Amino acid sequence: MPTKAERRAAREALAAYHASQLTLLVERVGVEIDRYRAGQLDAFEIDRLLFQYSRAAKELWKFCNLVDVEIAAKSVGDQPRIDWWERGAPQKR
Template sequence: MSHRAERRAAREAVSAYHEAELAKLVERVGQGIDGFRSGQLDAFEVDQVLFQYSRAAKELWKFCNLGSVELTASLIARD
């Protein structure tokens, strides 16, 4: 496989990982909002869920974007 094809495959792997992990975080936010609407959570508890989402989403972005795409893809493949 050429370097260009390897890099493209690595970008696709990192992108798929980012999207899948972000979807999990968004699902958690949805559960928090649903809990608020049903009366199981109060506004402060939902605020905590949103705060955790914000921190986790930032860390996910940093992991997926602050290094060699090939290295990131290899780390994802190992996990």
């Protein structure tokens, strides 16, 4: 059973991970919006990308908030980096 200090450290590590991954997603959206403003994407393409961001941010939130904090914090350090942007991609039919 983890100690109170270990649980606090896990929560802090997971919060930092959540913030860093969310920052990456927001930066990606910024790049795509710049492409839209430059005329490289049409309204439907940027809409699809914004929807993908929304799905990716939700998947990240679920991982950081619905999984046991100690397990999630440990898996963040043990596993290869999760590509949240791809996790938000629409399912291919």
